[in-house]
Amino acid sequence: MHDCHSENRRLEKVSNSALISGMDRPTAQQTAQGQASSAAAAANPPIQPVPQVAGNNDNNVDVNFDSGIEVERHHITLLLLEKKLYLAPIGKYPQRILDVGTGTGIWAFNVAEETPSAVVTGTDISPVSQDGTLAQHPNFIHINDDAQEEWYFRSDHFDFVHMRYLYGAIDDWGKLFRQAYTHLRPGGWVESLELDIEIHSENPKFENDPDHIFKKWWQLFLECGQKTGWPWDIAREGRQKRYMRDAGFRELVTKSWKLPIGGWSEDKKLKEIGVHNGEFIWKSIDAFTIHPIGEVLGWSREQLATLVNKMLKALMEPKTFPYYTVHMVYGRKPKRVLATTEGTQG
Template structure:
């Protein structure tokens, strides 16, 4: 059987294995007027409304590599209205057994799964198993602790920046889905255990707001600050309200404090990825 036949068979197998979607993976619940996904293994913390549904990066990848088959997966129905012919989206849960054939992919990109995965080692093992020889897995996660270039703010243990990330870390301990995957070399450790040998790790400092003097970092900070300012409510509704049991008023006050602190000109905030 030639390569074309193999490719056709793999695609047909993948379509058949993902054709049956259980009703549970399409279940939603509403908290404070925002829809949240609820699947068999994942109570994902972010809302699933339009503010969080884009997938533009996947479309860009498909446009840049028109000869490649690009597949995006999510536990929610986030498919954009218009997609390139070589791109498809599937509703699936990465914590379940992957439905594609082993050695299927040349490149697997995992991103922003902090607070949602109950077994990171299994996730990386599955990625390794379904990767072709010579392929790559890219895992991009955020350390959600907000730091400050202002030493006075950075060293203040009572600052809202410190309170904020500690609350989310506690959420992870209660649910068994860590928010600390980007700390202490855990990604590298778990990937090495999964079988990956050629590991490369890089960390970036991402500013929040337009405070950097460097033009590129200033632009990044302005975009990042606008995104966080707009979406910070959605960060806290489920983790703080539902997992930690805070009232809606308490969550609103917490978010207001964090938003105000991030806007403070002397705060000089950033996080790392």
């Protein structure tokens, strides 16, 4: 893990320096474009390192994590969901909430603050905070646990099971949703939010080019998933919904959003989201690339730097209009459960 972080820092210097130096010295043809970009940046300042949730800005708890990357992604997701932490109709007073793959714990922490009636449990294979701040919150519990293994919780225990951004980290999605079903009480809800990591373009010139870097990028991650057994395509072709239905969930609701990269959208909300997402991509693309492509596919540091530079330049190219899609599915465990096997209705 530490070797990976060191490699990340070295790669960041290689990949970003070349692109930044090119941006600092625009050609005459780029001057107008650079002025427009500067104006857009001035109108859309970077996000702050402290997450805020719908009027909750007491700042009475230190939530500066080891990395600001997940904080930024959390902020982007809040903007996308219009400052809601979840969309499943779980009711006003849930008692037990589980956040699977909690990461830094930022989502679970915010839910614990917003929902004092609930004990919020976050599971992850890594600790949530080196300073232990989150672990001290009175209704937040962190458990070091691998969601791919058997869950030790009681059956029919939770009111709400939440999971997001687990692409590339789960080997058996069917098992994951079956376990969520087993450990939810009858009438409880599950919610899954995942990113389709294939980058699309609003411009048909780029979108329909099979040799464009956007297409090649996705194919590399697809190959990584095939090699490791941890697929990156959970958000594609209705897989989330299908796995949930197969596990026994009903009242399924599917929602999808376009997630722009950069401030190109004419829609005010999407423009703001795009500016933040562009900053997030800039800061995270190296770490996002090193493990799957560098370690799994065996690419050298120089090859990775070239790939990252090519991707960043494509993202910043005028009239590319790049975006991701985000897919959410939430569903309910029936209140009256028929005889099942591991939560799968017959």
